[in-house]
Amino acid sequence: MAPVVESFQPWVEKYRPRQVKDVAHQEEVVRVLTNTLETASCPHMLFYGPPGTGKTTTALAIAHQLFGPELYKSRVLELNASDDRGINVVRTKIKDFAAVAVSSGSRQSGYPCPPYKIIILDEADSMTEDAQNALRRTMETYSRVTRFIFICNYISRIIEPLASRCAKFRFKPLSEDIMHNRILHICEEEGLSVDSEALSTLGTISEGDLRRAITYLQSAARLFGSSISSQNLISVSGVIPPQVVQSLFAACKSGEFDVANKELFDVVVTAEDISDEQKAKICIRLAEVDKRLVDGADEYLQLLDVASNTMRALCNLQQEFEA
Structure with a gap:
């Protein structure tokens, strides 16, 4: 049954980088965060930039590299746009998770396992202003045992008091060269044939969003087989010719x-x-x-x-x- 499950796995998950150093085209972010992982001294962080540039991937990689598979579930709380993140959730679920202290401990199975938890708030710019204001006090009160990672597309929608408490990391749109290299790697792994025109079209219609590009590629492969043309990609993307x-x-x-x-x-x-x-x-x-x-x-x-x-x-x- 395992191969069947694998064949239906979304490629954006199958080829998601598992370590911070593998995130593409974000050299400054990777360099700073690599040093952070070495010291295990993690501040509150705010990742912002266009979709599909590696923000969520980087946050998850940090959490996994700090705690490993054994402690990840107990030390990391991830909330995304599908969750209710109004002021009541901030006052209950987030506050309750942040308030619980963890043992100081030491390295386990090669992972730093620092004495704090991490709360990842994906698409934080969709949180209400009241909810963001409620987080200010929570961040201050439990900063000794909890770190927050905010992920958003528009930093202007994060209130200034919240943004000022975080180290900010801007994720750049991916260049076509970087996207082409990653797409060609996936094509080689999946046995696909994509010509230069199709690659150029994929880079244009995805607009620097690698997640979107991989999704279009997988959709085209499912519908049109192993040989994918520029017209196939335009058809599955829905863009105007x-x-x-x-x-x-x-x-x-x-x-x-x-x-x-x-x-x-x-x-x-x-x-x-x-x-x-x-x-x-x-x-x-x-x-x-x-x-x-x-x-x-x-x-x-x-x-x-x-x-x-x-x-x-x-x-x-x-x-x-x-x-």
């Missing part, structure tokens, strides 16, 4: 269309036959629509908004953009 974006942009310039994303932004900023003022107006609208989509706005209506205002800017219509 470049020719469709070009057609939309051409329709806007012509002043007639029937019916936005990063591809449209790329087309706009690289266009040589429109003025900087026109580019500025279009990019402002793209930014506003992107925010609305994040807040849950209807995609079709936002597409109409982008297309109509892009046409207005390109055709130099007199009506001004509405705020």
Whole structure:
């Protein structure tokens, strides 16, 4: 039965780095944290940066390297976005776990096993402000026996009193070269054939998110077999093909269309036959629509908004953009 379970394991877990030193393209973070592991003196930490760059992987690797498999379950509490992390959870579950002291002990089975516990709060930027404020006192009261690791995409959504109590580590988006090396390694392990065009497409559609790239690769392998093309990856990712974006942009310039994303932004900023003022107006609208989509706005209506205002800017219509 073991091989069957292995065959259905998500590749993002199967190929997740198990040690801090194996995390890709985060040299400064890895160097500092490696020194931290050697001394076992761990401060409160805040990991922030784009998704899929190794934040959660690094936090889990630190915990496993400090405590090993035997003490991990009793010394580490991990809460992610699927858990309720309102103020009541902070006052009960987190506080109760943080308050319990642990034995000083010594190294066990080659692991440092320091005399404190670790609480990992993944996607901490989705916590309410009240919950974050409640954590301030908990961090101060139990800092002798508990360390916190906060993980978020947007550091601006972490209240300053909480952020100031942590050592901050910024995770950079992965470059295409780093992603290509990792993807090629996975392809070799899984017996896949991916040409250079498909690799380039995968790097473009994943936008520096290695987790997303690996997920797209596995989905394409399940649907299309061992030989994966650029078109296969576009199909499983759901991104808009470049020719469709070009057609939309051409329709806007012509002043007639029937019916936005990063591809449209790329087309706009690289266009040589429109003025900087026109580019500025279009990019402002793209930014506003992107925010609305994040807040849950209807995609079709936002597409109409982008297309109509892009046409207005390109055709130099007199009506001004509405705020």
